[in-house]
Amino acid sequence: MTTAQNRHDEVNEAVKRLVVLESRLSIPPSEVADDEPLNGNVLRVNSLGFLGMLVRLEDELDVTLPDDLFAGTVFTTVADLVGVVLRAVEVPR
């Protein structure tokens, strides 16, 4: 397995663990599909909880998410969030 794949898996797992926690669910994170809506019938991540979650993600993954994440970015699915975090991981800051 490549380093990039490892990193993808690490981010994917951390994001899913946190969205499950934020939604106060007791399902295994691996059961969450990549295209699961962040705020839908299963996951219930609201804007406020989302912000705190981003900061926890930074702590867990030891990354700094970009400042311009704020402007005009809308997150619909788990994969959207994973993608943004991966870009933050890949781009040296």
Place this chain on the structure above:
Amino acid sequence: MSLPVTAWRSVLPHLGYDLPPDLTPTTTSGPVATGLPLELVRQSVSSKEWWDIPEPVAEQYRRYRPAPLWRARAFEAAIDAKVPVYVKYEGGNISGSHKVNTALAQAYYYKRAGIKEVVTGTGAGQWGTALAAACAAFGLSCVVFMVGGSLRDKPYRGSLMRLLGATVHASPSGLTEVGRGNAASANTLALAIGEAVEYAREGEGRAFCIGSGENYSILHQSVIGLEAAAQLDEIDARIDTVIGSVGAGSNFGGVALPFLARHRAGETAEQPTLLAVESTATPKLTRGVYAYDWTDATGTGPMEAMYSIGSSYAIPASHSAGLRFHGAAKLLSAMRHHGEIEATAVGQREALEAGRRFALSELVLPAPESGHALAAAAAVATGADAHHRSRHGVLVCVSGHGLLDLSAYDQLLAGQVQDLAADDRAVELATARLRPVGSDLPTGVR
């Protein structure tokens, strides 16, 4: 000039407990968006203690900081004080109040986050003026929804904001659904905020920016207390009581909490009394309940754990619009709940009278809001306050000037100022349905 303070200090790592989480409605679904620059979120929740003041913000601070601190000997003589009274004055900037300390920081972070236009609601106009100034400093557009009645009563606030490049709308403005649909709550800050939120949501590159009370706002205001502590050390002054007025709590938190942090960090032997001074018209800390409540009457924001007299309580008009808020900041509320903050309430006549005495003696005209702090400081320094004693000296924050509040002082001179104590029954009704902090969650929120 170099600043004595180069980093803000958070009190959060010194509390030893977590703040109760905010609650938000669970009824809506759909995409989520970040509503705040991430750095402000980090500053609100992190246990990091020291936060470097970004150089562009420090550069703006240097225009008016260090803010003056002096021993108010003439005021001491006027009130027959038994202990020294030290004043930290935050009115010496274009906005005329402490609010620009956080407005500059917030504007900087919004700009860095790619926002082009910042939108806010303001009551008496201090916050709107501070944000207008900050946006001018950082090249952001600024739109302010100001309570219509306040704009009519204080037209020069509007003039100043427009002079600073802001677009000012009297609320209700007719520009928003919430403004058109809430005639009953016309002329309230809650509606002005609701309008600002809606207006911000509907435009690309816009963001709603809230004023005082959030943890990050109180963090930015720590520059007041940190600077004051350094200035007191420089003149070998000893104080045991720190006093500030409380609307939501940012100037009080700013001046007082660094003193608690210093003590908890082992830098000082004594823990000073932190005395929050509120208006008798909005006595959340002295007569309110510690419960989950909305931050505004339209329910725009989350429910926060706060001392509150009820977001539905009809606060009467007063000369201290900056104190006309039903709740205290969640940080200060938690600290009050844990016995770390003392509180007292002052009527507006007593506050304006203290302001008049301060102007006469120190030749500085305080805002009516600051008059509340001065009245409490006088009571402590003279021994008239049976509950709060000082043996060594008090530090009081004069958070703003009163040069745009002369009509209030006119009314004082004419003997026309009425005290407006909150009505017990009305407070009881407004808080009856609030869920006390620590009890089960109300349905429909999480």
